[in-house]
Amino acid sequence: MPVLEFKNVSKIYKQGENEVQALNDVSLTVEQGEFIAVIGPSGSGKSTFLSIAGALLNPTQGEVILNGKNLHEIKPKDLAKVRLHEIGFILQTSNLVPYLNVLDQLLVVKRMAGKVTKEDKQYAIQLLQELGLGEKLKKFPEQLSGGERQRTAIARAFMNNPSIILADEPTASLDSKRAFEVVQLIAKETKLRNKAAIMVTHDERMLEYCDKVYRMEDGRLSLDETSTHKK
Amino acid sequence: MYLAIKELKHSKLRFLLIGAITVLIAWLVFILCGLGNGLTTLSAATLKNMDADYVAFEEGSRASMSRSVISETLVDDLKQQSGVEDASPVGATSLTVINESSSDNEKVDVSIIGVIPGSFLEPEIVEGKPLQKDQPLEVIANDSLKKKGYEVGDTLKIEGSLEKMKIVGFVTNETYNHLPAIFTTLDKWRSIQFAAPGSNKGVEKPVNAIVMQGENINAEKLNKEFDNIEVVTKAKAIQGVPGYKEENGTIMMMLTFLLVISAFVLGVFFYVLTLQKSNQFGVLKAIGASNRFLAKIIVSQVFLLSLTSVIIGILLTYVTALILPDEMPFALDVKLVILYSILLILISTLGSLASVRRIVKIDPLLAIGRVE
Ligand SMILES: Nc1ncnc2c1ncn2[C@@H]1O[C@H](COP(=O)(O)OP(=O)(O)O)[C@@H](O)[C@H]1O
Numbered sequence: 001m002p003v004l005e006f007k008n009v010s011k012i013y014k015q016g017e018n019e020v021q022a023l024n025d026v027s028l029t030v031e032q033g034e035f036i037a038v039i040g041p042s043g044s045g046k047s048t049f050l051s052i053a054g055a056l057l058n059p060t061q062g063e064v065i066l067n068g069k070n071l072h073e074i075k076p077k078d079l080a081k082v083r084l085h086e087i088g089f090i091l092q093t094s095n096l097v098p099y100l101n102v103l104d105q106l107l108v109v110k111r112m113a114g115k116v117t118k119e120d121k122q123y124a125i126q127l128l129q130e131l132g133l134g135e136k137l138k139k140f141p142e143q144l145s146g147g148e149r150q151r152t153a154i155a156r157a158f159m160n161n162p163s164i165i166l167a168d169e170p171t172a173s174l175d176s177k178r179a180f181e182v183v184q185l186i187a188k189e190t191k192l193r194n195k196a197a198i199m200v201t202h203d204e205r206m207l208e209y210c211d212k213v214y215r216m217e218d219g220r221l222s223l224d225e226t227s228t229h230k231k
Numbered sequence: 232m233y234l235a236i237k238e239l240k241h242s243k244l245r246f247l248l249i250g251a252i253t254v255l256i257a258w259l260v261f262i263l264c265g266l267g268n269g270l271t272t273l274s275a276a277t278l279k280n281m282d283a284d285y286v287a288f289e290e291g292s293r294a295s296m297s298r299s300v301i302s303e304t305l306v307d308d309l310k311q312q313s314g315v316e317d318a319s320p321v322g323a324t325s326l327t328v329i330n331e332s333s334s335d336n337e338k339v340d341v342s343i344i345g346v347i348p349g350s351f352l353e354p355e356i357v358e359g360k361p362l363q364k365d366q367p368l369e370v371i372a373n374d375s376l377k378k379k380g381y382e383v384g385d386t387l388k389i390e391g392s393l394e395k396m397k398i399v400g401f402v403t404n405e406t407y408n409h410l411p412a413i414f415t416t417l418d419k420w421r422s423i424q425f426a427a428p429g430s431n432k433g434v435e436k437p438v439n440a441i442v443m444q445g446e447n448i449n450a451e452k453l454n455k456e457f458d459n460i461e462v463v464t465k466a467k468a469i470q471g472v473p474g475y476k477e478e479n480g481t482i483m484m485m486l487t488f489l490l491v492i493s494a495f496v497l498g499v500f501f502y503v504l505t506l507q508k509s510n511q512f513g514v515l516k517a518i519g520a521s522n523r524f525l526a527k528i529i530v531s532q533v534f535l536l537s538l539t540s541v542i543i544g545i546l547l548t549y550v551t552a553l554i555l556p557d558e559m560p561f562a563l564d565v566k567l568v569i570l571y572s573i574l575l576i577l578i579s580t581l582g583s584l585a586s587v588r589r590i591v592k593i594d595p596l597l598a599i600g601r602v603e
């Protein structure tokens with residue numbers, strides 16, 4: 001069973017008289033263990049695509065199936081639960097909570113779900129060590145570098161053991177050395193834990209770690225044969 | 232609660248400042264509450280202390296002793312009525328006395344309360360002996376007069392009259408019309424109050440009011456049955472004491488304003504904070520936080536802040552009470568302090584609902600596709 005499936009998904013933004021077709025008949029499937037990249041110029045619909053995949057936005061047409069569940073059929077008030085348990089977000093800027101230390105940034109996800117157990121804490125520390133943050137557990141976001149913050153955000157995305165990781169331009173605010181590091185770590189964790197991951201980016205250099213590359217142009221999604229076949 | 236406390240600790244200065252404001256407000260609330268309580272005690276303690284349920288006044292006197300003159304002969308008729316368990320007459324006059332037994336001749340304003348010795352209207356003595364039916368000279372006085380040097384055995388002269396009185400005992404917490412009360416027999420009180428011929432308006436055995444016991448008294452029925460009296464509850468009678476309503480009203484108004492202000496100050500502060508944190512909340516929602524989870528952070532922060540402020544406010548108030556001069560009518564009532572603490576915390580916490588509403592409206596979509 002695919003982890004995520006888009007079936008002929010379209011999204012039209014209405015602003016008064018104007019209509020913007022942000023997604024146009026997008027279909028794709030993402031399997032377990034796959035790391036997929038979606039590239040495309042600014043304004044092509046990448047963020048819209050990711051918002052729909054992440055149960056933050058309803059498509060105008062088509063169906064989105066996450067782990068066999070049609071998102072369309074889930075009540076709006078239960079969508080937060082779906083995001084909490086099945087999706088891990090990595091956002092453009094790390095968006096950490098300013099008053100929590102690195103370890104608590106991960107544990108807050110568990111607090112949202114209920115309680116924090118000893119095992120949760122153990123798991124969080126293990127994740128942070130894998131991401132090279134073993135020494136920074138008690139640091140606050142303001143004491144971290146941009147790369148460290150983004151790595152904390154990656155760890156947070158994996159904390160709730162989701163089935164799919166969604167990353168929206170995770171390297172946007174990093175220099176290229178840190179950017180490579182971060183993408184590499186997302187790839188490593190995805191393989192290690194056998195998750196599915198989609199990374200949206202407009203940076204072509206980041207594609208070498210991805211299994212498949214899709215190209216977004218004016219809301220249309222197509223498999224990029226050349227980038228994909230280089231592997 | 233965990234996140235709420237983490238944030239309070241992380242942004243100490245910010246929360247200390249708003250906490251300081253709420254402490255000041257709470258402090259003022261408790262001081263006003265003490266003053267209000269002190270003032271109402273001063274103006275109507277004697278009436279409040281009475282173990283009574285209803286009071287009968289003269290028709291048209293609007294429940295005020297000073298405007299009411301009725302006949303003591305009504306007592307027996309009232310006792311016959313269903314629901315009336317006991318009834319006893321009372322009279323009150325304010326005047327000035329001079330202590331003849333003391334050398335400094337200082338004048339003191341007092342309220343003379345005439346009651347039947349041994350009736351339920353005569354308060355318990357804390358010193359000396361109670362009133363006697365056949366001893367019209369003997370009176371019992373409020374113990375606040377002791378501070379002015381009055382003692383058991385002192386003889387008091389009433390200014391502008393030949394009447395004299397002898398203190399035989401003391402009672403406590405008995406003030407009426409803002410003045411310390413002196414209890415006399417009803418006959419003695421009459422000879423003082425109606426000294427001028429004709430001042431009793433021709434009423435036989437005049438008194439100011441008749442106080443009744445009996446929870447099941449039907450005031451309306453009594454009003455119909457008796458032509459020239461109006462029967463009201465004790466609470467209504469207290470409202471009728473000169474100045475009581477005005478003082479109480481003023482203080483209640485200030486207290487209400489303060490409660491609203493405290494809710495408003497905290498409410499606005501947290502609302503602005505919430506607006507500032509829209510992105511943060513958006514991100515938390517995107518990664519799966521429910522509205523409930525986020526609302527709990529804000530509500531528990533407001534609750535913790537107001538709780539701490541109220542506790543500090545109470546401590547400050549008790550310290551203030553030690554410093555205030557004795558003449559200030561300041562009386563803290565633990566029950567009232569608890570009541571206003573709960574009100575303050577409750578209303579402040581309600582003030583955080585604006586922020587909660589704001590949080591519910593935040594779209595987690597905010598988190599996606601934005602570069603800071
Ligand atoms: N909330 C919105 N309302 C109206 N138009 C929008 C909204 N969000 C995005 N768009 C438009 O949809 C198109 C795709 O936007 P987006 O998904 O953000 O692209 P990308 O992430 O690739 O830059 C753009 O033309 C953008 O202006």
Ligand SMILES: [Mg+2]
Pocket residue numbers: 043046047600
């Ligand atoms: Mg975008």
